[in-house]
Every structure is written in structure tokens, then in C-alpha cells.
Amino acid sequence: MWIDELKENVIDLSLKRMRKFIAEQGKPPYKLIHVGGTNGKGSVSHFIYSILRQRYKAGIYTSPHLERVNERIIVDGEMIGDKDIEKYIWLKKYNFTYFEALTAIALMHFLEKEVEYAVMEVGLGGRFDATNVVDVILTVITNVSLEHENFLGGSIEEIAREKAGIIKSAPVITAARGKALEIIEAEARKKGVDIYVVGRDVRWEKLGKNEFLIESGERYKVKSPLYGSFQGENIALAIKTCELLDMERDDIIEGIKNTRLHGRMEIIGNYILDGCHNPAAVDAFSSSIGEFGEEFTFIFGAMKDKNVEEMVKRLPDGSIYIATKVDNERAMSPRQIAEIGRHYGKNFMVTENVKEAIEVAEKISQGMICIIGSLYVVGEARKILREKGLL
Numbered sequence: 001m002w003i004d005e006l007k008e009n010v011i012d013l014s015l016k017r018m019r020k021f022i023a024e025q026g027k028p029p030y031k032l033i034h035v036g037g038t039n040g041k042g043s044v045s046h047f048i049y050s051i052l053r054q055r056y057k058a059g060i061y062t063s064p065h066l067e068r069v070n071e072r073i074i075v076d077g078e079m080i081g082d083k084d085i086e087k088y089i090w091l092k093k094y095n096f097t098y099f100e101a102l103t104a105i106a107l108m109h110f111l112e113k114e115v116e117y118a119v120m121e122v123g124l125g126g127r128f129d130a131t132n133v134v135d136v137i138l139t140v141i142t143n144v145s146l147e148h149e150n151f152l153g154g155s156i157e158e159i160a161r162e163k164a165g166i167i168k169s170a171p172v173i174t175a176a177r178g179k180a181l182e183i184i185e186a187e188a189r190k191k192g193v194d195i196y197v198v199g200r201d202v203r204w205e206k207l208g209k210n211e212f213l214i215e216s217g218e219r220y221k222v223k224s225p226l227y228g229s230f231q232g233e234n235i236a237l238a239i240k241t242c243e244l245l246d247m248e249r250d251d252i253i254e255g256i257k258n259t260r261l262h263g264r265m266e267i268i269g270n271y272i273l274d275g276c277h278n279p280a281a282v283d284a285f286s287s288s289i290g291e292f293g294e295e296f297t298f299i300f301g302a303m304k305d306k307n308v309e310e311m312v313k314r315l316p317d318g319s320i321y322i323a324t325k326v327d328n329e330r331a332m333s334p335r336q337i338a339e340i341g342r343h344y345g346k347n348f349m350v351t352e353n354v355k356e357a358i359e360v361a362e363k364i365s366q367g368m369i370c371i372i373g374s375l376y377v378v379g380e381a382r383k384i385l386r387e388k389g390l391l
Contacts, residue, residue: 127165
């Protein structure tokens with residue numbers, strides 16, 4: 001497809017091409033919910049989308065994909081087809097980057113399919129992200145932690161300002177804390193919009209495995225199809241968002257129950273797949289796996305532009321560790337990962353690709369096999385597990 005001719009790793013944080021596109025093609029007539037933040041964007045986006053689908057024709061745009069680019073653009077449960085992507089070849093005239101082109105395709109596809117609502121996930125940062133060119137009815141900022149420091153800045157405050165850059169004239173829902181929350185609240189006040197904060201305006205607690213109590217306008221007892229105690233916060237964000245859209249209680253509960261998302265605490269046989277790709281996400285993953293046993297084998301691969309040292313440092317001690325990589329120019333070499341591990345008493349076995357890593361893990365593992373560190377690694381693993389008949 002023509003989209004594959006564009007380099008996925010090219011990042012140009014400028015809105016000039018997207019603004020030209022919107023000026024020429026017009027603003028979308030459907031209602032948009034914009035989801036930014038550091039971790040949980042994909043989960044929150046899918047929870048909101050699933051709830052909206054209970055009553056409306058809805059679309060969702062997320063990134064990155066795991067196996068096929070079509071996964072990024074979905075309307076009423078159906079991924080965009082190859083032919084639909086191909087017919088937007090005329091978008092090449094804008095000289096878009098890969099992400100910009102997909103954002104434009106999503107906006108056009110939602111228009112053609114006559115969606116009533118669309119959920120759009122920020123790709124990187126916020127202020128200069130390609131998704132930040134449209135009017136929205138609600139803005140969600142999940143949380144803020146250190147990530148993409150080479151693009152967004154080296155402090156929580158700098159990153160929070162970039163995330164807050166998506167705040168326009170719509171109410172804000174966030175689970176940010178500390179200095180990040182102060183910055184987001186200040187931006188909301190500046191724009192004259194209401195802000196709702198998890199922990200203050202909406203609360204959650206874990207009741208049992210995958211079961212949460214959410215207290216917002218109402219009390220909701222929900223069972224999450226997505227694993228991880230951190231999903232409680234994500235569900236709280238989604239519920240508050242959908243309350244503001246006047247969604248019915250039954251639609252909210254049913255929507256949560258029907259949410260589907262691969263690559264986030266995904267259980268496949270004796271494998272746990274999670275695309276956690278920054279230190280805070282590794283912490284959240286590590287604190288959630290205890291209910292799956294005591295012995296774990298970690299297959300770990302990451303992009304070299306991530307804070308790999310902190311990620312490796314935060315892996316649970318006393319496990320088996322296997323370093324690997326995907327065929328991507330951004331991927332850190334397994335030997336570099338192993339070298340970092342040695343500094344923290346974690347002795348990694350080195351493999352050259354995900355398939356080899358899985359083969360090694362299956363021979364030596366006594367418990368669950370965790371494949372983490374990057375959604376690219378998880379995507380490659382899913383293809384291999386599919387070939388094995390596990391999917």
C-alpha cells in the first residue's frame with residue numbers, strides 16, 4: 001500500500017501540513033473525544049469507544065498497530081480495509097509523515113462512514129501532535145510521567161505542558177497528579193473549561209481480580225476484560241468521560257464488559273503480553289502480575305530512544321531474563337540490554353529475534369512467560385503465537 005512507502009520512524013512535530021489539510025477538506029462534522037497522556041491512552045480510548053458503541057455509530061483511531069496498520073482505524077468493530085486506505089492515495093499531495101497520513105485517513109474514513117462519535121488517541125506529546133488540529137467535545141489526559149524526553153523535555157513539568165497542549169474549549173478529565181496536575185489545571189483555567197480529576201471527582205477501588213468499584217456521579221461495580229490493577233484508573237477516566245456525554249448506566253457497564261484490546265496485559269496460554277515501554281508502565285505491569293504466579297520468564301525488547309535502563313532496573317528481581325529485538329532501526333540491541341541488566345544483577349540471555357526468544361523461553365520457563373518492553377515486540381510475538389495456533 002502507498003502508506004507503507006512513508007517511513008514510520010520519521011517524526012516532524014509541526015502542524016502546518018495537517019492545518020492545510022483541515023483548511024482544504026473542512027472540519028469533521030462528527031463529535032470527537034481526544035485522549036492524551038503518557039500511559040493508558042489505548043485502554044482508555046477503547047473503553048470510551050466500546051461504551052459509545054452501545055448507543056451510537058462510533059470510530060476509533062489509535063497507535064501504534066501490533067500486526068497490521070488497519071488496526072489503527074476502526075468503525076463499529078470493523079478495521080479499515082486495504083482498499084479504503086488505497087483510495088486515499090491523493091493525500092500524498094500534502095507530503096505527510098506516516099502518522100499524519102494515517103490521521104488524515106482516519107478523519108476521512110470516519111466522515112465517509114458517517115460516524116456520530118470518534119475517539120482519537122494522541123500519537124506523541126500533544127501540543128504538536130497531528131491529531132491536535134480538530135475541535136473536540138471532551139479532552140482526556142490519562143497521566144503524565146517521563147517519556148520521549150528527546151522530543152518533549154526532560155522534566156515532568158515540561159512533558160505536562162506538552163500534554164496540556166491539547167486542551168482547547170472542551171472539559172478535561174485527567175488522572176494526573178502532583179506538578180503535572182497543577183499544570184493541567186492551570187491550562188484548563190486559562191481556557192475557561194471544567195476539569196474532572198480521578199481521586200477527587202471520581203474514585204475507584206479494586207474489589208477482586210479484574211473487578212472494580214467506580215464512584216462518580218453514580219456507583220458502578222464493573223468487571224474489566226482487560227487485566228491489571230491499573231485498569232481501575234483507566235475505567236474511572238472512561239466512565240467519567242461517558243457520564244459527561246450522558247451515556248446511560250447500563251450502556252456504560254455493558255461497554256466496559258465488551259471492551260477488547262490486544263497487547264495490554266493480554267493472556268495467551270502461559271504468555272502475558274504487554275507493550276509497557278516506559279518505567280512507569282513497567283512498574284504498573286510488575287505490580288499486577290503477582291496473581292498469575294510466582295515464577296516468571298521475561299522476554300524483553302525495547303526501542304533505544306526509550307529509558308531502557310530504568311525499565312530494566314524496575315523488572316522484578318529473581319526471574320529469568322531474555323533480551324531480544326525486532327527488525328526496526330530504533331530497536332536496542334539485545335547485547336546492550338544484557339549489559340544494562342548486568343549492572344542491576346539481572347543476567348539476560350541474548351537472542352537475535354523474538355522467535356528465538358520464545359523458543360528459548362519455552363525450553364527453560366517454569367511459569368508464565370512475559371513478553372514486554374515495546375508494542376513492536378508484542379506485535380511480533382502475536383504473529384509467532386498465531387503461527388503456533390495459540391491465537
